[in-house]
Amino acid sequence: MATVVECPTCGTLVEWQEASRWRPFCSERCKLIDLGDWAAERHRIAGEPADELAADTPPPPKPY
Numbered sequence: 001m002a003t004v005v006e007c008p009t010c011g012t013l014v015e016w017q018e019a020s021r022w023r024p025f026c027s028e029r030c031k032l033i034d035l036g037d038w039a040a041e042r043h044r045i046a047g048e049p050a051d052e053l054a055a056d057t058p059p060p061p062k063p064y
């Protein structure tokens with residue numbers, strides 16, 4: 001009985017197995033779209049004024 005997840009990008013059901021290379025995404029395209037959105041969001045935040053950031057604030061943890 002296979003575990004099935006929804007593609008975070010388009011909602012397509014994806015079987016969680018070795019053959020589903022891009023899980024939890026249904027395809028490479030959806031994975032790239034999701035990563036692109038994440039990168040864009042990060043870029044937007046990084047582009048805001050950093051007045052409230054103290055100089056001694058440690059760098060944020062890496063997402064992975």
Ligand SMILES: [Zn+2]
Pocket residue numbers: 007008009010011012025026027030
């Ligand atoms: Zn998808």
